[in-house]
Amino acid sequence: DTAVSQTPKYLVTQMGNDKSIKCEQNLGHDTMYWYKQDSKKFLKIMFSYNNKELIINETVPNRFSPKSPDKAHLNLHINSLELGDSAVYFCASSQDSEAPETQYFGPGTRLLVL
Amino acid sequence: GQSLEQPSEVTAVEGAIVQINCTYQTSGFYGLSWYQQHDGGAPTFLSYNALDGLEETGRFSSFLSRSDSYGYLLLQELQMKDSASYFCAVRAISNYQLIWGAGTKLIIKP
Numbered sequence: 532d533t534a535v536s537q538t539p540k541y542l543v544t545q546m547g548n549d550k551s552i553k554c555e556q557n558l559g560h561d562t563m564y565w566y567k568q569d570s571k572k573f574l575k576i577m578f579s580y581n582n583k584e585l586i587i588n589e590t591v592p593n594r595f596s597p598k599s600p601d602k603a604h605l606n607l608h609i610n611s612l613e614l615g616d617s618a619v620y621f622c623a624s625s626q627d628s629e630a631p632e633t634q635y636f637g638p639g640t641r642l643l644v645l
Numbered sequence: 646g647q648s649l650e651q652p653s654e655v656t657a658v659e660g661a662i663v664q665i666n667c668t669y670q671t672s673g674f675y676g677l678s679w680y681q682q683h684d685g686g687a688p689t690f691l692s693y694n695a696l697d698g699l700e701e702t703g704r705f706s707s708f709l710s711r712s713d714s715y716g717y718l719l720l721q722e723l724q725m726k727d728s729a730s731y732f733c734a735v736r737a738i739s740n741y742q743l744i745w746g747a748g749t750k751l752i753i754k755p
Contacts, residue, residue: 564743572730574688574745586742621687632675632736636687 534558537622537637544612545645552607552640554622563605564634565597566621574621580605581627612644647671649733649746656752657723665718665749667733674735674744677709677716682748683729691718691731720751728753 535556544550556563562581568574578597579586585597594610609616622637649669657663667677676695680688694700694709694716706719720727733746 572682572748572750574732574748576743576745579743623688632678633690633693634680634688636689638687 535622535624535635535637537620537640539640540638541641541643543643543645546612546614548612549608549610550612550642551609552620552622552642554605554607554637556603556622556624556635556637558624558626558635559603560624560626560635561602562625562627563599564623564625565605565607566623566636568619568621568639570618577607578605614644617642617644647737647742647744649735649744651731651733651746651749653747654750654752656754659723659725659753659755661723662719662721663723663751665720665731665751667716667718667746669714669716669733669735669744671735671737671744673738675738676735677707678734679705679707679718680732680734681729682732688732723753725753725755727751 538553564579565577566574567577577588577591580599596608598606619639619641621639623634625632625634651667676693678693679691681691682688692700692707694707697709699708704721709716730748730750732748735744
């Protein structure tokens with residue numbers, strides 16, 4: 532009965548490859564997010580998406596593309612992986628209509644690009 | 646611009662009290678949240694201040710002063726398991742974007 536789940540938990544791949552990370556939430560939330568956390572622990576929001584709108588952080592390279600087949604899923608596809616993409620990627624969800632707006636995070640996907 | 650500032654690291658002794666500050670520069674926001682993240686884990690929600698003042702949840706309290714552009718997280722009766730990184734975060738009213746502090750690593754010594 533995991534609230535926010537991500538797969539895979541670990542991902543090791545070569546430079547130049549294309550990979551996807553999947554995220555699912557069973558909380559019925561209307562908003563989902565992707566975060567990148569680097570080795571210095573800084574949490575950088577990459578995308579947020581709800582039923583109405585995809586909000587893109589303009590500093591994110593267009594090699595990264597979110598895909599949401601439905602409200603409960605927000606996948607992250609990464610093209611032409613680079614060494615600097617190595618990080619932990621967290622998916623999160625929240626219900627914007629509720630206060631306080633609590634974000635529930637998935638366990639993270641540890642990506643290592645060689 | 647909009648930003649949140651936290652100390653990068655704080656050290657305290659088991660059983661003591663520690664305060665982690667968060668100062669911000671943003672024109673307006675809905676409320677100040679705090680999250681805890683253990684090494685290797687995911688961030689988890691701790692507390693939220695919509696209004697000025699102190700919110701208490703067990704050993705943890707959080708404070709907000711909008712007039713001073715300042716908030717803090719107070720941890721009492723520190724336990725070794727409180728060793729973690731703590732993040733403050735706000736949602737800006739102007740563009741509804743989330744703004745996160747860089748996190749404070751709390752080191753607890755026996």
